[in-house]
Amino acid sequence: MSFLIDSSIMITSQIFFFGFGWLFFMRQLFKDYEVRQYVVQVIFSVTFAFSCTMFELIIFEILGVLNSSSRYFHWKMNLCVILLILVFMVPFYIGYFIVSNIRLLHKQRLLFSCLLWLTFMYFFWKLGDPFPILSPKHGILSIEQLISRVGVIGVTLMALLSGFGAVNCPYTYLSYFLRNVTDTDIVALERRLLQTMDMIISKKKRMAMTRRTMFQKGEVHNKPSGFWGMIKSVTTSAPGSENLTLIQQEVDALEELSRQLFLETADLYATKERIEYSKTFKGKYFNFLGYFFSIYCVWKIFMATINIVFDRVGKTDPVTRGIEITVNYLGIQFDMLAMQLPLRCFSALNQAQGITAASHSEAIQEEKKVSSCDSDEGEVLVPTHFLHSGWNNHCHVYQRTADHSYQVLLCHIQQ
């Protein structure tokens, strides 16, 4: 009975996420375009819905909501569906739509998209070779194999993105990088741009008039077509068309110049706006954040270099360390449940960043630790890498005994 209630709760939340993904796709991503293939929208919404459901399940796990067996069932189902979509459907459809756009292969697009998908699967499989994932207990086509590879790709991507964001944010918001732009600069540049456009126009007028007179005099301006046409055009060419090619070359150079000027002017306007923005309160706040993140960035890079040079394994990230210190030495007790979630998310992100900043060998070491958490009875440790040793005294550790020896790769143990 409780299983039914739990399932209905999960399904309602899934439908809600699906609707949200659908709306987001329509309103934001495809704001200016018409959706012609609804398959794309459906797949996007389904992936979004199931990802959000996975996150929701983790939260329920931590908070202890819902019956544990129904949670487990939904967790398995979610994993299967997500893997099915990520590994089978999305690559296949990407290949299918790419192939459909190429005129040559349009007839046998199904065949070629299958070929593309098989190539993708081959490289996907090869991805797992450097990592010690394969163990005799698990079969070839088990969930563990797929999850481990998806996990590798996902964590790397996420860490890359967060690293990029951490560097881009200071660069965008720090007022140190803003150069001074005055209105006179902009006006001068605009004048140059308009002058260039006028020059282009006068040349094009000459060309148009020349073409017209040539046309009226009966000289047919043939474009050299084919091999012999090109050879002929080298030796004999009417004076009119020679003129045209010369002017055309000048026009091309001027057009390139006008493009550069346009981009520079747009850049100047953008810089001016940034200067205005940095004077506002929000701008000052982001400026401060920029400085903070730059220092944090530099610290992370420094620590990662030390880790690589001395071949250490990064244990705790600065945020967790800081909290440890606060909790242990200052004796501050604070509400576990309330603080757990956001801090765990933040430290998870830090972990992801740490993994990218660290070397390949460190990643392998972490993977080794991961596989070592597979115990003999086939226990499944559900909470993800939100767990840290510093928290063990204060948190609950959930353990499930499974019939099958599924191992969730997201578990992470620190010595």
Add this chain to the structure above:
Amino acid sequence: MKLKGHDVEEEEELFSFSKRGVGKSSLVHLLCQNQVLGNPSWTVGCSVDVRVHDYKEGTPEEKTYYIEFWDVGGSVGSASSVKSTRAVFYNSVNGIILVHDLTNKKSSQNLYRWSLEALNRDLVPTGVLVTNGDYDREQFADNQIPLLVIGTKLDQIHETKRHEVLTRTAFLAEDFNAEEINLDCTNPRYLAAGSSNAVKLSRFFDKVIEKRYFLRDGNQIPGFPDRKRFGGGTLKSLHYD
């Protein structure tokens, strides 16, 4: 600017607005050079082309003008810095060509915003526009600038859907109080001499030239004895990618 005594050059601007990837560059190339553009690429900044047009062809008052087409890259939702840069091209607009993609409904919806941006050019680009973006017929009622609506990629519309699409675009053109042309930029026969599209096009250019030269002076310029008198007129058509 005077050339050889007979030629008088003045500037006329023709703007063409549309979204990205609609085919303005191909259209301009077709209009100006009567040839299909072989390799259309992204338009950065502004590209110009010139067409020689016979005003009032076939009548004793025939005169030849230059028409400049200004094709400005960008989208209606782009950053305000790009919008401010675009505004530099808006001075002395003589005519506007609104280009939309027949296979993409949303490109026609953006045309309202485009025309507002061009017609409100006297306002500061980052200032507050008079309307909230919704279509307001009043804006176009007293508009003196001639408008033309062109729909591209006609060949990609399936036969069965053609009627519905064409009715929709007819309403659109009515809203703007403008003529309408639907064509395929990769096929020059749509603008072949004598076809209804070509007639509409030359009527539109004539209207632009009239508004630019004759109504400004307040009275008609008397007919010239020379049939092939060259007059300079440059219509800048702005293309908005």
